[in-house]
Every structure is written in C-alpha cells, then in structure tokens.
Amino acid sequence: MELRHLRYFIAVAEELHFGNAAQRLNISQPPLSAQIKELEQNLNVQLLKRTNRSVALTEAGEYLYELSVQMLARLEKETAILQEIDRGERGKIAIGFGGSVVFQILPRVLTLIKKQYPKLEIHVSQLTTKQQIQALLTGDIDLALLVPPVGDEELNTHPFYEEKFIVCLPKSHPLASSTGPIAMEDVSNEPLIISPREAGEGYFEAVRSLYIKSNTVMNIAQYSTEQQTMVSLVAAEFGISFVPESTSHIQHHNVVYKEIDVTHYKETVLTWHKHTQTPLVHGVVELLKTFKV
Amino acid sequence: MELRHLRYFIAVAEELHFGNAAQRLNISQPPLSAQIKELEQNLNVQLLKRTNRSVALTEAGEYLYELSVQMLARLEKETAILQEIDRGERGKIAIGFGGSVVFQILPRVLTLIKKQYPKLEIHVSQLTTKQQIQALLTGDIDLALLVPPVGDEELNTHPFYEEKFIVCLPKSHPLASSTGPIAMEDVSNEPLIISPREAGEGYFEAVRSLYIKSNTVMNIAQYSTEQQTMVSLVAAEFGISFVPESTSHIQHHNVVYKEIDVTHYKETVLTWHKHTQTPLVHGVVELLKTFKV
DNA sequence: TTCTTTCCATACGTAATACGTATCAACATC
DNA sequence: GATGTTGATACGTATTACGTATGGAAAGAA
Numbered sequence: 001m002e003l004r005h006l007r008y009f010i011a012v013a014e015e016l017h018f019g020n021a022a023q024r025l026n027i028s029q030p031p032l033s034a035q036i037k038e039l040e041q042n043l044n045v046q047l048l049k050r051t052n053r054s055v056a057l058t059e060a061g062e063y064l065y066e067l068s069v070q071m072l073a074r075l076e077k078e079t080a081i082l083q084e085i086d087r088g089e090r091g092k093i094a095i096g097f098g099g100s101v102v103f104q105i106l107p108r109v110l111t112l113i114k115k116q117y118p119k120l121e122i123h124v125s126q127l128t129t130k131q132q133i134q135a136l137l138t139g140d141i142d143l144a145l146l147v148p149p150v151g152d153e154e155l156n157t158h159p160f161y162e163e164k165f166i167v168c169l170p171k172s173h174p175l176a177s178s179t180g181p182i183a184m185e186d187v188s189n190e191p192l193i194i195s196p197r198e199a200g201e202g203y204f205e206a207v208r209s210l211y212i213k214s215n216t217v218m219n220i221a222q223y224s225t226e227q228q229t230m231v232s233l234v235a236a237e238f239g240i241s242f243v244p245e246s247t248s249h250i251q252h253h254n255v256v257y258k259e260i261d262v263t264h265y266k267e268t269v270l271t272w273h274k275h276t277q278t279p280l281v282h283g284v285v286e287l288l289k290t291f292k293v
Numbered sequence: 294m295e296l297r298h299l300r301y302f303i304a305v306a307e308e309l310h311f312g313n314a315a316q317r318l319n320i321s322q323p324p325l326s327a328q329i330k331e332l333e334q335n336l337n338v339q340l341l342k343r344t345n346r347s348v349a350l351t352e353a354g355e356y357l358y359e360l361s362v363q364m365l366a367r368l369e370k371e372t373a374i375l376q377e378i379d380r381g382e383r384g385k386i387a388i389g390f391g392g393s394v395v396f397q398i399l400p401r402v403l404t405l406i407k408k409q410y411p412k413l414e415i416h417v418s419q420l421t422t423k424q425q426i427q428a429l430l431t432g433d434i435d436l437a438l439l440v441p442p443v444g445d446e447e448l449n450t451h452p453f454y455e456e457k458f459i460v461c462l463p464k465s466h467p468l469a470s471s472t473g474p475i476a477m478e479d480v481s482n483e484p485l486i487i488s489p490r491e492a493g494e495g496y497f498e499a500v501r502s503l504y505i506k507s508n509t510v511m512n513i514a515q516y517s518t519e520q521q522t523m524v525s526l527v528a529a530e531f532g533i534s535f536v537p538e539s540t541s542h543i544q545h546h547n548v549v550y551k552e553i554d555v556t557h558y559k560e561t562v563l564t565w566h567k568h569t570q571t572p573l574v575h576g577v578v579e580l581l582k583t584f585k586v
Numbered sequence: 587t588t589c590t591t592t593c594c595a596t597a598c599g600t601a602a603t604a605c606g607t608a609t610c611a612a613c614a615t616c
Numbered sequence: 617g618a619t620g621t622t623g624a625t626a627c628g629t630a631t632t633a634c635g636t637a638t639g640g641a642a643a644g645a646a
Contacts, residue, residue, distance in 0.1 A: 002295040045379040052612040060378040085353040086338040
C-alpha cells in the first residue's frame with residue numbers, strides 16, 4: 001500500500017463518483033478504478049459497495065476514510081515540523097549555567113533566545129563549572145555559560161560578558177560604613193568565604209588574583225558553592241566574600257557591598273562542543289555572541 | 294511522498310548503512326540512495342548527515358524516524374481492524390427492544406452476541422414498538438425485538454420467541470389466593486391497566502384478544518407503557534393487568550401472578566431493515582435466529 | 587606512502603507499473 | 617426504445633523504480 005492509494009480513496013469517498021474523483025485528482029477514471037481495486041485487494045477488504053451506476057462506502061470504507069484523512073493531515077503537519085527542525089527553529093536545547101548568572105544574565109539570555117526561536121524547548125540546569133564541562137562533553141547540555149578556564153580541546157569558547165568583583169561585608173564590619181573603595185590590604189586578614197576550587201578553578205583563581213595583585217594573603221574560613229549561601233554566611237559573620245557585581249542583587253539586612261581598590265573582572269564565556277553539528281546549536285551560539293550587557 | 298519512502302528511510306535510519314539497509318529491503322543500494330534523496334528533496338529537509346564513509350541522522354532525521362515507525366505501525370494495526378470490520382467482527386450495532394424483554398431475554402441476547410462478536414460495540418435502547426419501527430426506518434437502530442405486527446414493507450421480521458400471558462392481581466383481590474388458572478370471566482369487569490395502543494398495537498391487541506376469546510369486555514382503568522409501572526399500579530390497587538410470564542420476575546409484596554384459562558401468546562419478533570447491506574447486521578440476525586428460549 | 591577495502595553517489599539501461607484512450611456493459615431517464 | 621451516465625475492461629504509452637557497472641573519497645593495511 002502507498003499513500004497514493006489513500007489519497008485516491010479519499011477523493012472517491014468524498015465524491016462517491018469515480019469520474020469526479022478522477023477529475024479532482026487530475027487523472028483519468030480507469031486508473032483510479034484500478035488503484036482503488038488494488039487497495040481493496042491489498043487490504044483484503046471491501047471498501048466500496050458498487051452498483052454499475054453508483055458508489056457507496058461500506059463500514060470498513062467509512063473507517064478507512066476517516067483514518068486516511070487523519071493520516072494525511074498528520075503527515076502534512078509533521079512535514080512542517082520537520083522543516084522547522086531542519087531550519088533549527090524547533091527542537092530542544094539544553095543550557096548549563098553557573099550560579100552567578102542566574103539573577104541578571106540568565107533571564108535576558110532566555111528572553112533573547114525565545115524571541116528568535118519561539119518554538120524552541122529550552123532546558124536549563126544550574127551546575128558548577130566542572131559539572132558544566134563534563135555535561136558538555138557527554139552531550140547532556142549543548143551550551144554552557146561558565147567561568148573560564150575550560151581546559152579542554154574539545155570545547156569552543158567565546159567571551160560572553162564580564163563583571164567586576166566587589167566585596168561583601170557584614171554590617172558590623174568596621175569598613176561597612178566607609179565611603180569609597182575598600183583597600184584590599186584592609187581586609188587581607190579577614191576570614192574569607194569562597195567557592196571551592198573543585199567546583200571550578202576560574203572563580204577561585206579570580207578571587208585569588210585579587211590577593212596576588214594587592215600582595216596580600218588569603219585566609220579561607222569557609223567554602224560555599226552557592227552565591228546565596230555565601231551572602232548568608234557573610235551575614236552570619238563567618239567572614240567576608242568577594243562576589244561579582246551582580247550578586248549585590250541579593251539584599252540582606254546584615255550585609256553591605258563595597259567596591260574594592262583592585263579591579264578584577266570575573267569573565268563568563270559561552271562554551272559549546274567543537275563537534276556540535278546541529279544547526280540549532282550553532283544558531284543559538286551565533287545569537288548569543290551578539291549578546292551585550 | 295509515498296509510504297515506500299518511509300519504509301526505506303526506516304531501514305537506513307536503523308542500519309545507518311545504505312548497503313545493509315538495501316539488502317534488508319531486497320533492493321540494491323543505488324535506488325535506495327535515490328529514494329532517500331528524493332524523500333529529502335520532497336520534504337525539503339536534510340535527514341542524513343553523510344560523509345563518503347558513513348551515515349548519521351540529523352535532528353530532523355531522528356524525528357522522522359520516530360514518526361515513520363509510528364505511522365507504519367499504526368497503519369498495520371488499522372489494517373487488521375479494517376479486516377475485522379469487513380468480516381463483520383467489529384463495528385457498532387444498535388438494538389432496540391421493548392420493555393417486556395428486558396428481564397429475561399435481553400441479557401441472554403447480549404451474552405449470545407458478545408460470545409460470537411467479542412469486539413462488537415452494542416448499543417441498546419429501550420423503546421416502544423412504534424418508536425422501534427421508526428428508529429429502524431431512519432437507521433437509528435439496526436435491529437429490534439418487538440411485538441408484531443410491524444406493518445411496514447421495508448422491514449423484515451423473524452419469529453423470536455413467545456410467552457403466555459398471565460394475570461397480575463393485587464393481594465387483596467378475592468381470587469389472589471385461589472389455586473389453578475383464573476377464569477377470564479371472573480375478572481372481565483375488573484378495571485384494567487394496559488399499555489396504550491399508540492405505543493404498539495401488538496401488545497394492546499394481544500390483551501384484547503384475551504377478552505374476545507372469552508367473550509368478555511375490557512374495562513380500561515389506566516394506561517401505562519412500562520411493565521414496572523403497571524405492576525406498581527396493580528399493587529396500588531388501581532386494577533388488574535395482563536402481562537407476559539417473564540414480568541412475574543418483578544416481585545412486589547402486594548401483587549400475585551396467576552395463570553389464566555385462556556391461553557394467548559405474546560409474540561416477539563426480530564425485526565430489521567430489508568435493505569440492510571452490512572454483513573455485520575446480517576450476521577447478528579442469523580445468529581439471533583438460532584436463539585431458543 | 588601506496589595499495590586495498592569500504593561505502594555512498596552517479597550513469598545508464600531495463601522492467602515494473604501507473605496512466606491515458608477507446609470501448610463495453612449496466613442502469614436510469616425521457 | 618433511444619440517449620446519457622457511470623463504473624469496469626482492454627490495451628498501448630509513459631513514468632519511474634530498480635539493477636548493473638562504475639566513480640570517488642575516506643579509512644585501514646602493507
């Protein structure tokens with residue numbers, strides 16, 4: 001059986017007249033009769049009650065008519081979907097991101113993508129840098145926003161955005177009410193709350209470079225992966241923390257954010273697998289390359 | 294696009310190898326390549342990522358593969374259903390019946406049909422004889438169990454079963470505790486509860502013939518269409534009623550059923566439209582012709 | 587490297603089949 | 617009974633799906 005048989009049968013079922021149906025199909029009547037006959041033999045089912053003058057559907061014919069219409073309609077709909085997938089307008093994309101982009105950047109990224117790819121299914125998962133790299137390599141995610149370095153030849157990166165580090169102090173801290181940037185040497189001995197190196201070396205190294213640039217030494221008091229937790233720990237006076245500017249959106253009655261005299265940027269890069277061949281991922285990468293803070 | 298394209302594509306998608314796929318399809322490799330190419334051009338979608346050495350599915354290809362498998366599986370399943378419909382094993386049949394068959398006969402009829410046609414959808418509706426005839430003529434029901442006469446040339450009938458009339462008396466009635474058949478002349482003046490002539494003349498005439506045979510006269514007190522209601526009215530001492538034997542299954546603390554000295558049978562006939570062409574209805578009719586009480 | 591093998595694409599002739607024209611047979615209408 | 621309508625049949629034609637032979641590119645072996 002071929003779809004042609006169904007198409008022809010639909011015409012006959014609707015016209016109940018071989019001649020008219022044939023005309024509608026732009027073929028002549030005899031081959032149409034032959035095709036319908038072939039369909040009946042193929043299915044081993046009588047679809048039409050024929051008198052020499054007229055045609056009527058049998059019960060099975062009624063059923064096949066409904067079925068055929070459904071099938072062809074579905075096929076047409078699915079063809080359109082296939083074309084959308086082919087053009088990269090439709091599909092699934094999984095994006096990983098670090099905790100630091102969640103507040104300001106991620107919503108704007110999603111909005112940007114949704115605007116150009118309204119039918120796209122976007123899966124997002126918050127992961128550490130290390131987890132993101134792993135997920136990119138296994139194909140669990142297609143795209144990641146993470147803090148470099150990546151250190152894997154299989155992954156491509158593109159600068160995405162950067163933001164300055166600021167310091168997060170408890171309100172009780174002597175410098176909490178000072179004006180102007182805080183000098184690094186004034187807080188060098190303070191107990192430090194920092195993300196563990198294992199979660200991603202980029203963040204850890206970035207903070208460490210603040211100390212190196214100012215010739216001071218780190219005094220790590222507590223590790224924490226989540227930005228939110230770090231702020232809470234500062235509020236609980238476990239120590240101070242250096243966080244990207246955007247984290248200052250986490251307001252807490254017992255913490256203040258201050259600029260520091262050493263300017264260092266936390267970079268975030270767009271990362272994807274080198275051998276990604278889907279046009280969809282490429283499209284989204286190219287779109288995100290245009291992203292401006 | 295034809296189903297052939299989908300069949301071929303499934304083979305290629307599963308083998309990821311044109312040669313092997315072609316072998317599975319019992320064709321040679323070049324026409325397979327050509328058909329797949331044609332499919333891609335037809336859909337205007339790239340389904341396969343080809344290197345000169347290997348084949349991989351694109352996202353759209355994955356999607357079409359799943360779709361094709363679904364479609365062909367469905368078509369196969371539906372073909373089997375079509376054949377069942379064609380053989381009259383599957384479908385819908387609507388049966389009308391009078392109130393008097395509901396207790397003993399109808400369950401057995403349904404059981405009989407279900408046994409031979411397990412996949413049949415049986416619709417039953419309780420109607421008066423007149424309504425049944427009307428419904429048969431309009432095609433609302435395919436089959437009816439009703440009390441003759443039918444009086445319509447378009448309808449075929451076949452004797453189905455018959456049962457004796459008995460009398461239903463209130464317990465307070467003088468004859469309620471008598472033994473042996475009740476004489477018609479002893480109840481000839483009693484107020485009578487009977488089904489209206491408009492509901493179906495068969496029932497009405499059958500009861501009337503009881504009076505004619507015994508040379509007595511009817512004294513109609515109350516009309517009621519439902520057997521259940523008739524018994525209730527007897528219980529409420531509105532009068533007596535002549536009912537088919539099977540109605541005695543409606544037990545009521547205030548009524549008794551007694552045989553009568555005039556034997557008259559209430560006939561029930563199987564009725565269907567003369568021009569019914571579906572094998573299913575014919576099959577069920579033939580089946581019901583074998584029904585024995 | 588060079589040879590061989592693998593595997594998809596191309597070229598082209600062949601065979602199957604879907605289609606068109608002409609006609610028939612059955613039925614309805616006038 | 618003549619005419620028109622409608623589906624089926626007969627048969628030739630055209631399309632197209634298929635097979636054989638071959639090409640070209642990449643991977644593996646010598």
